Structure formats: C-alpha cells, structure tokens
Amino acid sequence: MTRVRMDLFASLDGYTPSDPTPDNPMGEDWERLTAAYAATRAFRETVFGDTSGAGTTGIDNRYAMASVEGVGSEIMGAGMFGLHSFPDDAEWKGWWGDAPPFGTAVYVLTHTAPRPSLPMKGGTTFHFRDTAIEEVLAEATEAAGDLDVRIGGGYRTARDFLRAGLVDDLHLLVAPIFLGRGHRLWDDLRGFELTHKVSTEVAESGVIHVSLTR
C-alpha cells in the first residue's frame, strides 16, 4: 500500500530557510540546518555518491537511510527543481547533474510553460505538471507501484500537501539551532496531532527527529 511521506528540516524556532536564489540555491542557512544529516554515511552515499563508507552511522544515519528506501516516485516544487532560479534556461535539468539521486519518476509542479519530460541517467525522469496537487499525486502514486510517494519540497509544496491532509508520514528533523528567519514551517496546522501519531527521538548529534504517522 503506497504511503505519501515527507522529510522536512526545521530549526528549533520553527524556521526552514527561505527560497533558493541563484547565488545560494538552498538558502543561506540550509547548510547549518542539514549539517548532521549531510554528515551521515547514507546521505554521503546517496547524494554525493561517496561509497567510501565515510560518514556517521548513528541515529541520524538510520533516518537518512529510511528517507530513501522504498520510494517509488517523487514530487517537488518548481523552486526546488530550480525553475525559479533559472526561469529562462530552457535547458535547465535541476541541481543534481546528469545522474540525479532519485532513480524514479520525479514530478515537478510548475505554473510556467510546460516542458517535455527529462529522462536522466540512473533512472530519474523529471515530469513537469501544472495541475492540482491531488492529480499529480494520483499520477505519482500510480508510478510508485507498491512503493511510496515522497514529497521532496520545497517549503510551499510541503505546506500545500500538509494543509491538504495528503501526507501519511512526516519526518521532521529539528536541528538544535535558532535561525530566527526564513519560512515558518508550521502555520495553520492546529490539531495535526489528532490525525497523526507523534513520536520523537534525539540523535547523538543533538538533532531531534519527530515522526508523525497517520
């Protein structure tokens, strides 16, 4: 049974960095927010292609592994793919090079001129959609087969799916830092604990992993 899942990063004061810019694709605070995660063996291997075995292997790594296991398709916003940073580059293929780490169908939500699908090395194919998120989710669910659909972000896409009640499993990684700026991840989610069971675990790094499961 396919589940819709999401992994989000927030600071202790509830912020996620603002939208990417060409100078700073992930936002100025992103590196600090994700430092413990980026240091894990699983993240280094999956995203950086580092098969040396380097990286942390504790609780953070367990969550990093889980975030990529069993994912059959992905949905992300235009900003995360990079269309907001390079709106005029018809050849833009995302931030991840010729062989993106997804290895699945990836549905990019965009309101700009539709683009042809982009098959990449390693099994990733980017599809661009300008329909309601429920429609895109139905297509992504079909593509996922028995596996899960992951909502990759960014902020607006994550908020849209959360507020629409479409997320079954949310993993929130709370870094023990205070950003004091950025997007407020949590507005308008009063009562979320009534539909999702909350559990929390603290990693060796000090990162707080909050899991919300329907």
Add this chain to the structure above:
Amino acid sequence: MTRVRMDLFASLDGYTPSDPTPDNPMGEDWERLTAAYAATRAFRETVFGDTSGAGTTGIDNRYAMASVEGVGSEIMGAGMFGLHSFPDDAEWKGWWGDAPPFGTAVYVLTHTAPRPSLPMKGGTTFHFRDTAIEEVLAEATEAAGDLDVRIGGGYRTARDFLRAGLVDDLHLLVAPIFLGRGHRLWDDLRGFELTHKVSTEVAESGVIHVSLTR
C-alpha cells in the same frame, strides 16, 4: 553563584497560549500544553499541595522537581500575576490563594500604580516593581542569596529577559501538539545556540525537554 533560569512551555509548532483572560486565566490551550507536567508527582505536590504521592514519576517529574529546587526568588509579569485580568481590584492577591507555592520573594513587573508589598502564607511575598528588568533582576538576585532567580513568565516577561540575554538556563518543555495559534515564543532569537549549549531529552509522555545552558 546565582543563576537566572526559566521554564517555558511551547507546542511543536512553537506557540505558547495567548495572554490570560478573566474567563480563562491561563489561556484556552494551556491545559493541553501542560497536561503531562501537571500530571507529575512534583507538580501535584508543589502546586496543588497533593502529598498523596499520586502523579507520574518519570522524566517529566524529574524536570518538574528541578524547576522548583534551589529557587531563591522569582520574577513574573503583571499578566501572570493577574493585574491585566483584574486591573481595578486593589485587593487582588494573584491566582494562587492565601499560600502561593513560591515560598520566596516574588517580583511582579507592572507599569500600573505601584502597590504595597503583599506578604502571603508560606513565605511568599509579592513585590511590585515598575523599573527596568535589569534593576528588578539585581534586586531579585540579592534576595535569592546563593540560590537561583527564576523568571516565571508570562510570555512578554520571558521574551524580554531572553532578548536581553539575561537567562542562564532555559528549560523548554515542548508538548507534542500543534496549537497553530498563540504567541510565537521564538522570534528574534537567531544564534541563541551560540551562547547556550543545547541538549534534548524525550519523556515517556512524548514531551520533548530542551535545555539551553550558558
């Protein structure tokens, strides 16, 4: 050496309930936010005078005990004392009855007409001050002797002391609920982790205890 400490309650989405009202002294969401804490043996005994030994005795209880141990004086805002709810009641003596659970000098910050000090049963004396928080803190520190000064709240008082960098030890109790409304506890605290060491522990109740220590 006297330290300045504070215990705060927040929801997972970073809210603390809005100011008290006559109908609802602690705010509508307060009971849910503090339920696990109010269930502890230490809280029941200290605040409710329940010496039956009833109440939880786990991690929440350990923090509840620590929050009242070694406190030599207290500072609270006018709203927490009740002056905003009963501005015209010259006889108002706070929410805690004839024998408040403090047992120390308690400095109430108020900008309204000064009131004479109120000696209560059980060693609590309320003093009303209309001076800068640094001056009140100096007086409270003197009164505390070798013990600590606790900043009791409410929201504005807590924020004032936090933003002024006057808090040495902050214990944040994060309830695993989403309030979606109230005061944002964390605005303007960017970099707080640079001056205070952050550690986190999850209680049996699901409550997340975050400690920030200078």
